[in-house]
Amino acid sequence: MKIRLNEDAETVRVIKEGLKKKGGYCPCRVEKTEDNKCMCREFREQTADPDFEGYCHCGLYYKEK
Numbered sequence: 001m002k003i004r005l006n007e008d009a010e011t012v013r014v015i016k017e018g019l020k021k022k023g024g025y026c027p028c029r030v031e032k033t034e035d036n037k038c039m040c041r042e043f044r045e046q047t048a049d050p051d052f053e054g055y056c057h058c059g060l061y062y063k064e065k
Helices: 009-021 041-048
Strands: 002-005 061-064
Touching: 041 061
Parallel strands: none
Antiparallel strands: 002 061
């Protein structure tokens, strides 16, 4: 398993800017809860699945098999 940043540098820049503005919480989510703190709970659970391959909710990270 490998987790990497999105290959699109502009996407990474915009999302990281949003994370900074929201204090580390996913810029795509309204609520500021621990579940939405980057790396969000949804993506951590997805990475635990050996069959999952894809992007996190906001598109910052990509999990490869």
